[in-house]
Amino acid sequence: MLTSLVLSAALLGLAHATLVDLNTTQSDGVTILETKTFETTLTPANKIVVGGGTAGLTIARRLAESSLKTSVLVLEAGGSGVGLNVVTIPEKSFSFVGTDIDWGFTIAPQEHAGEYEINLSSGKILGGDSAVNGLVWTRASKAEYDAFETLGSPGWNWDTLYAHMRKAEQLEYPSASLIDEYGYVVDASSLGESGPVSVSFPAYLPIQHKTLVEASVELGHTFNTDAYSGDNAGVYYSLSSQNTVPVRETSEFAYLTPWETHKQLTVFTYATVSKINLDDSSEPKATGVQVIFPDGSEYTASLKSGGEVILSAGVVRTPQLLELSGIGNSSILTPLGIDVKVELPGVGANYEDHTMALLTYQLKDGYLSFDALSYNETLLEEETELYSEGEGWLTFAQAVVNFEPIDVILTADEIEEAKEILSTKPESTPQDQFDILKELILNGTTQVEYLLFNSFSAGDDKESNTSYVSLSITHTHPLSRGSIHINSTSIDDFPVINPNMFEAEWDQWWLAKATAYGRKFFQTQAFQEIVVSEEVYPGSSVSTDDEWLEYVKENLNAGYHSAGTASLLPKESNGVVGANLTVYGTQNLRVVDLSILPMLISAHTQPAAYAIGELAATLITTGSTNC
Numbered sequence: 001m002l003t004s005l006v007l008s009a010a011l012l013g014l015a016h017a018t019l020v021d022l023n024t025t026q027s028d029g030v031t032i033l034e035t036k037t038f039e040t041t042l043t044p045a046n047k048i049v050v051g052g053g054t055a056g057l058t059i060a061r062r063l064a065e066s067s068l069k070t071s072v073l074v075l076e077a078g079g080s081g082v083g084l085n086v087v088t089i090p091e092k093s094f095s096f097v098g099t100d101i102d103w104g105f106t107i108a109p110q111e112h113a114g115e116y117e118i119n120l121s122s123g124k125i126l127g128g129d130s131a132v133n134g135l136v137w138t139r140a141s142k143a144e145y146d147a148f149e150t151l152g153s154p155g156w157n158w159d160t161l162y163a164h165m166r167k168a169e170q171l172e173y174p175s176a177s178l179i180d181e182y183g184y185v186v187d188a189s190s191l192g193e194s195g196p197v198s199v200s201f202p203a204y205l206p207i208q209h210k211t212l213v214e215a216s217v218e219l220g221h222t223f224n225t226d227a228y229s230g231d232n233a234g235v236y237y238s239l240s241s242q243n244t245v246p247v248r249e250t251s252e253f254a255y256l257t258p259w260e261t262h263k264q265l266t267v268f269t270y271a272t273v274s275k276i277n278l279d280d281s282s283e284p285k286a287t288g289v290q291v292i293f294p295d296g297s298e299y300t301a302s303l304k305s306g307g308e309v310i311l312s313a314g315v316v317r318t319p320q321l322l323e324l325s326g327i328g329n330s331s332i333l334t335p336l337g338i339d340v341k342v343e344l345p346g347v348g349a350n351y352e353d354h355t356m357a358l359l360t361y362q363l364k365d366g367y368l369s370f371d372a373l374s375y376n377e378t379l380l381e382e383e384t385e386l387y388s389e390g391e392g393w394l395t396f397a398q399a400v401v402n403f404e405p406i407d408v409i410l411t412a413d414e415i416e417e418a419k420e421i422l423s424t425k426p427e428s429t430p431q432d433q434f435d436i437l438k439e440l441i442l443n444g445t446t447q448v449e450y451l452l453f454n455s456f457s458a459g460d461d462k463e464s465n466t467s468y469v470s471l472s473i474t475h476t477h478p479l480s481r482g483s484i485h486i487n488s489t490s491i492d493d494f495p496v497i498n499p500n501m502f503e504a505e506w507d508q509w510w511l512a513k514a515t516a517y518g519r520k521f522f523q524t525q526a527f528q529e530i531v532v533s534e535e536v537y538p539g540s541s542v543s544t545d546d547e548w549l550e551y552v553k554e555n556l557n558a559g560y561h562s563a564g565t566a567s568l569l570p571k572e573s574n575g576v577v578g579a580n581l582t583v584y585g586t587q588n589l590r591v592v593d594l595s596i597l598p599m600l601i602s603a604h605t606q607p608a609a610y611a612i613g614e615l616a617a618t619l620i621t622t623g624s625t626n627c
């Protein structure tokens with residue numbers, strides 16, 4: 001892999017390519033990457049893509065294949081995911097936390113929830129978060145994507161985003177035996193047929209996940225047989241970003257690997273961009289970027305005349321790089337001694353993430369979850385062997401989700417209470433977003449996701465040799481808005497990550513109600529057959545409204561679906577990019593990643609990141625000013 005990247009660099013005429021002595025060892029899921037001296041000369045490129053993550057590699061590949069004359073340089077802070085079990089094996093999703101491929105971000109203590117830091121791990125690797133995420137592949141409802149256009153960005157609607165999600169994906173239709181065994185259902189006409197990213201159902205479905213389907217139906221929820229064409233309500237079998245080998249699909253494996261020897265596309269790994277270089281014109285022009293390698297050596301990567309920089313460093317690093325380069329709010333930049341090139345207060349603003357709470361139950365004797373892999377060595381050996389044949393537990397990360405609107409969860413009286421709470425706009429929510437969200441909440445768009453983690457994922461009393469499951473309850477449309485801003489001039493320091501969770505009363509109230517409802521799943525006949533009745537966490541001491549509220553405040557998690565720090569909105573609405581994704585006030589700098597999403601959707605976000613990459617490529621190659 002690296003040889004090929006170096007080769008492609010050589011074909012571009014570089015004096016030296018990245019010299020990486022990559023010794024990759026893995027023990028207990030921990031990746032150790034050793035690097036040595038870097039000696040690098042970077043040749044000017046037509047397009048410089050900062051960040052080889054989900055959206056970054058998507059656009060890089062599409063631009064490189066669009067014209068033989070377009071040279072594309074990708075600069076990625078992490079290394080390759082090739083051969084890393086923690087990346088490739090579906091069951092190991094989330095095992096990257098705390099390893100060298102984790103940026104290790106944390107959310108600052110939240111004023112309106114328990115005052116503790118919240119984990120916000122993220123992939124520092126080619127593929128970015130697509131290499132470390134939970135593999136869940138979902139879409140939201142039409143109205144949620146159409147809201148982007150209503151907020152002021154022509155063409156950013158369901159039709160264009162649906163078309164570009166389909167362009168990214170390729171459905172691997174389940175075999176007859178899998179359908180027979182697990183009941184997998186998917187409407188193939190709603191999915192892409194020939195995109196680079198394979199999506200499929202796992203070869204193994206734990207019984208407890210099948211039980212979540214049965215429990216949902218027992219509770220009267222809809223079983224959705226076509227959740228990928230604009231109506232996502234109900235429980236359904238969700239696809240995963242994995243092929244049928246089965247290996248996780250990352251943007252590296254899907255978009256880069258098949259193209260790695262292509263001479264227009266050059267990828268430098270372990271290349272951390274510290275700043276975008278802008279000229280002094282009144283509407284600044286990017287001339288290139290500053291790059292730092294692990295040995296501390298620093299280089300300038302320059303643009304060819306007429307070229308552009310594409311910022312795809314993700315929701316945390318993209319606003320940081322804009323601010324470090326002098327684009328942002330002068331009240332933040334000036335005190336740090338940064339020369340303000342473009343006054344743009346929207347940079348880092350409008351930040352949000354899904355919020356999540358968990359309930360934990362113990363499985364009855366005879367039923368096992370992934371917990372058993374850590375206390376039963378024989379089982380681990382057997383499953384590892386089975387995985388090499390494409391079967392068994394390790395092929396599974398997730399396959400069942402349940403998205404519901406408020407009227408399925410709340411009583412008639414509670415709906416009246418909800419209306420009362422929503423009659424006042426929370427302080428941090430922009431008025432136009434509030435108006436749209438209120439409409440979505442009260443008119444049947446899904447607001448919560450229930451999903452089962454196949455392990456002990458919350459609580460203090462984990463017993464040895466025991467298997468558990470945890471139900472995650474995710475609020476999919478928080479009203480609270482926060483920010484990500486720098487507080488130093490160094491790329492080595494993390495910016496302050498503050499989604500302002502629970503600032504809105506609605507966000508607290510709804511997550512508490514939806515979490516209390518979560519208990520009902522375990523009281524169904526379907527779950528009672530496989531779980532011990534007594535809840536492990538939080539347990540019977542939590543039952544009143546006040547107790548649930550306190551519980552969610554003290555046990556709040558991020559949904560790992562951060563968005564909005566370089567929003568696709570009109571400038572006067574705290575926007576950072578217009579419909580063609582160019583940063584306001586600049587000539588040739590675009591943002592192409594999840595930072596542009598102006599409002600979160602009721603879905604996991606990787607398909608949106610791929611669609612943004614695909615759509616941006618369409619915009620650039622057709623020279624369009626909007627979609």
Ligand SMILES: Cc1cc2nc3c(=O)[nH]c(=O)nc-3n(C[C@H](O)[C@H](O)[C@H](O)COP(=O)(O)OP(=O)(O)OC[C@H]3O[C@@H](n4cnc5c(N)ncnc54)[C@H](O)[C@@H]3O)c2cc1C
Nearest residue numbers: 051053054055077128129133134135136273594604605606
């Ligand atoms: C733990 C976790 C679980 C998730 N689970 C799911 C799921 O199951 N399903 C789903 O749909 N979504 C999931 N998501 C969300 C989804 O994966 C992300 O929203 C999406 O992949 C983000 O894409 P992106 O292109 O915006 O950023 P990324 O994919 O994060 O790409 C950013 C890239 O930029 C690089 N970079 C950053 N700074 C620099 C710099 N200064 N110089 C050079 N390179 C830099 C990073 O290393 C990274 O490769 C999850 C996310 C996480 C973190």
